Amino acid sequence: MSSRPAVYDLHSHSTFSDGVLTPTQLVRRAADKGVTHLALTDHDTLAGLDEARGAAADCGIELITGVEISVTWQRKPLHIVGLDFDPENSALRGLIDELQLIRRTRAEKIASKLAKKGVKDPLENASTLAKDGLISRAHFARCLISQGFAKNFEEAFRYYLGPGKPAFVSTAWVALEPSLQQLHAAGGVAVIAHPRRYRLSHSWMRRLLGDFKQLGGAAVEVVTGNGSSADIESMTQLATRFELLASAGSDFHDPNNSWVELGRLATVPGSLTPIWSRFSGAL
Ligand code: AMP
Ligand code: MN
Ligand code: MN
Numbered sequence: 470m471s472s473r474p475a476v477y478d479l480h481s482h483s484t485f486s487d488g489v490l491t492p493t494q495l496v497r498r499a500a501d502k503g504v505t506h507l508a509l510t511d512h513d514t515l516a517g518l519d520e521a522r523g524a525a526a527d528c529g530i531e532l533i534t535g536v537e538i539s540v541t542w543q544r545k546p547l548h549i550v551g552l553d554f555d556p557e558n559s560a561l562r563g564l565i566d567e568l569q570l571i572r573r574t575r576a577e578k579i580a581s582k583l584a585k586k587g588v589k590d591p592l593e594n595a596s597t598l599a600k601d602g603l604i605s606r607a608h609f610a611r612c613l614i615s616q617g618f619a620k621n622f623e624e625a626f627r628y629y630l631g632p633g634k635p636a637f638v639s640t641a642w643v644a645l646e647p648s649l650q651q652l653h654a655a656g657g658v659a660v661i662a663h664p665r666r667y668r669l670s671h672s673w674m675r676r677l678l679g680d681f682k683q684l685g686g687a688a689v690e691v692v693t694g695n696g697s698s699a700d701i702e703s704m705t706q707l708a709t710r711f712e713l714l715a716s717a718g719s720d721f722h723d724p725n726n727s728w729v730e731l732g733r734l735a736t737v738p739g740s741l742t743p744i745w746s747r748f749s750g751a752l
């Protein structure tokens with residue numbers, strides 16, 4: 470038996486979506502950083518989970534099945550982290566297939582807008598960068614950087630890919646309610662990812678948490694990779710008020726981003742119940 474303290478990081482990405490490490494590299498890095506329980510939560514795909522599970526067994530850490538689902542709620546795009554589900558479940562697989570189709574159509578539209586701005590072969594380049602896996606705006610950002618249209622990610626989103634910018638494509642993802650239904654059908658729990666990033670007003674945030682709770686949502690990411698202590702404090706109050714559990718995840722994508730590291734997370738406030746108490750393997 471190991472005497473290491475449990476360190477949970479329940480939000481991370483690999484090369485199967487827009488992360489830069491393979492699942493094996495990601496899991497090894499997590500183990501090196503002291504993570505004992507890692508969830509791989511690639512955007513809208515389950516394709517990296519088998520490799521991650523094998524690597525986790527080799528490193529002696531616990532792999533929690535995960536995915537980050539793109540949803541639309543009240544016309545707003547949101548991210549829901551699904552955890553601890555059966556990855557073979559057909560309802561969930563149907564949801565993932567649907568999301569991948571939406572992504573493919575969106576990528577074609579983004580690419581044609583970028584081509585109009587003079588970017589060379591954007592779809593081919595993004596597909597190559599995505600290794601024929603799932604294409605996200607992060608791949609288009611890398612393509613813009615490599616062709617000299619932007620110096621970094623920040624500029625790529627600010628000048629081309631962000632809302633209202635020339636290559637932005639407003640997308641109807643799957644609605645929140647059916648997304649949660651499919652996730653629950655697979656035995657999973659739903660977590661609102663990085664709740665501060667949507668820049669919702671207080672009243673919209675309360676509406677979201679109320680709807681999410683009513684649909685059976687379990688938790689919010691109270692602790693995120695680059696959240697401040699004020700963010701933790703305000704999300705703690707909201708989680709308490711809406712009787713939601715707390716999750717903690719770095720949203721790690723890239724070792725070159727020194728702001729975010731696997732397992733480098735504040736402690737979940739003791740007044741909240743952590744989501745991992747609901748995992749199927751929990752004591
Ligand atoms: P998508 O899921 O295709 O909309 O791509 C969104 C991904 O792009 C996010 O998960 C982040 O990894 C990345 N991203 C979004 N906005 C920014 C930004 N302003 N700066 C850097 N990366 C971003
Ligand atoms: Mn991402
Ligand atoms: Mn996200």
Ligand code: MN
Nearest residue numbers: 480482537720
């Ligand atoms: Mn993420």
